[in-house]
Amino acid sequence: MDMLHFKLELPLQSTEHVLGVQLILTFSYQLHRMSTFVMQSMAFFQSSFAVPGSQLYVNGDLRLQQKQPLSHGGLDVRYNVSVINGTSPFAHDYDLTHIVAAYQERNVTTILTDPNPIWLVGRAAEAPFVINAVIRYPMEVISYLPGFWEMIKFAWIQYVSILLIFLWVFERIKRFVFQNQVVTTIPVTAVPQGELYKQHLS
Template sequence: MPKAFLFMAQLELFSHSGHRVRYRAGLCSTAALGLLLMWVLTYLPPMLVVYRSQGLWLKQSTYVEQPKIQFQYEMLLVAMTGVDPGNFLAWSTYPAFNRLQEDNLRVPLISSREEDKNQDGKMDELQFKLELPLQSTEQVLAVHLILTFSYQLYRMSTFVMQSMAFIQSSSPISGSQLYVNGDLKLHQRQSLAHSGIDTRYNVSVINSTSPFASDYDLTNIIAAYQARNVTTILSGPNPVWLVGRAADAPFVIKATIRYPVEVILYEPGFWEMIKFAWVQYVSILLIFIWVFDKIKIFVFQNQVLTTIPVLPVTPVSSYKQHQS
């Protein structure tokens, strides 16, 4: 009975296919503990290596998308006509703002055109022109212009917001024309979600229903807009300030605003994180498996850890045929 119990307690710890030898030892033997240690050293260090090299989990990722941008035909214009704060002309598409301007209100002539150059169903740029009529004694020294847009993304999460482009330029010499050429770029301080609908910023940049002058102050508008985690900015506008205006000519603002393809920062979903972690882990694990497989072959073949080698049994029929 003790011998049978001892035989049943023997476990096959390792087998080497090249020599067809199996190595047995007790469950609580030194060989079993050594094999357990090698197993831990095989599977745990790859995880630590991956974790220490830029992290195991993918926390942020990017994708490329052409946003759907549409000019909202809403704008606010302030043109300084002197160094005195009271010397200005203003106009907007918001009636409440216009009522506050009184004698400083001046209605411009506006033309705009959006173009889909690659015919993919999404607009690629805006051609904008504003002509501000001036009296012969008036001159423009600085311009501040806000244009609003609808900005939409669909590839991962559905993200919709109301955004703006802020155009400004000034000169000590009165101007005749301002020309701006730039890209309406997405600016993120926070990653977008990988799925779902995000409309937290789908509100007007300017509170057009407010009767208070403070809600139309450029400083307050810019401050509230920049408090968002996701905005658009007019990147690389390259403003050109032209001088030499005729006495009866208007001050002209021309702008070419492109809608470029964007690299969007987002938070990966669960399965994407698992896929990223698994690929990294397995690529390191294969190296450790190969190394420790060689170590186990050496340890068991040379009986560094004491085991019972079990040789393959030759079938009787094969033995008789060999004898004949």
Template sequence: MAFYEVYSHPALIRYKTSVCTKATLFLAIVLCLTYIPPLLVAYRSQGFWIKRSTYEEQPVVRFQYQTLLVAATSTRGDYVAWSTFPHLNNMLGNNLRIPAVSVREEDQNQDGKLDLLLFNLQLPLKPEEQVYSIQLLITFSYQLFRMSTVVMQSLAFVQHSSSVPGARLFISGDLRLQQRTPLPHRGLYNIYNVSVIDGSSPFASAYDLDSIIRSYQERNLTTVLSCPMPVWTVGRAAGSPFQLNAEIRYPMEIISYRPGFWETIKFAWIQYVSVLLIFLWVFERIQRFVFQNQVLTTVPIPVGKPHLS
């Protein structure tokens, strides 16, 4: 008569011993070797504690309608200037030229965030004046929301010079975020939410470009006009204004931040468990060999032994 298997289940055997035995000491050593070395391996393999991470976000940028323009009109140091700050304009005297300015910001992908600033300026000049260099400073409101809430005032600085007098300057570039230190993972970060230029100051030193740029670059979080493509056009007709056209884009940014506690633990736990599984597999087979073959004396007790009738 043929037999076939209708059901099977593993037999559980417990191996017991007293406290002060070689088997107990062996078990303690195995437990230590199972759980501690994976921690050391994960830690020594670099990057166990994640200290910096990144995410992608497009900032919310708004042009602040604050501008400072300086144009050199000769090689002898003559210049004309204009700004949106009344105190500075009053100090310029005969060097003041009031340009015609048009500004437009566009949301090109219709996602609710502005993507592009079109800045057009026409600077009137006297017939004998020529433009050899341009320095333009414009300010922005810059905000991030995905992790920590960042609110700050930033700027873009445009500068170009030529040995040949020009009629037009065209600039196209990206307003890029620069970080010296990572941002916190949550909370309000607004220590730079102050005006880059103190427009209420009656002193000329407050509008000095060297001082403004130096103070701005001391910050941990700034913006810079990256990869500008200047096009300097010569041949200005007599009596026509000098034209400055700028296209400034607000691109997607990769933001660096310090992870929080739970994100750090999650990252460390994954590394630890991935190594621990190997040690568990190895030492489980070592224990099975030692106890099943009674290398160390213990008392095997079957559990759930079936009763035959």
């Protein structure tokens, strides 16, 4: 399991206190097996506490969420755009509610699960507020639409495996029928077709 560890220090004045945190982490998420997919994703975290703190420790998993399967061919870059439009002159593009709502409209997103926040108190005067985070990348199950030849390959494997079983069963049934004379048979002498033709002419 891969892991990202980072530490962020926020300078504060001696009279300032931190009672809560809202954190947006942005990532470049890439898949290169079965489906080639590249996107700019994010993980949103917020937490509030009753007492001022000196440090926040977060340890969670960045998980992939899909509303629809990925395509099997080509490079999918439909979401390879910044989560926050830093070039926009409009204030609503930087509003947290707008950012989260626009992000949730995507069919493929990431989410920070089980962050397990730990709030540490006792900040010294002029000491910065510290955010210490560990982000893990667990193994994911990716849903995608297979291509034609991939479907043919798996269908052929399944067809052959079933065919072999049926051939074996039918062979056993045939042996049982002939060895135990289950079906009544009448022996008939085979006559060449040429002789039948001659007898008909005579």
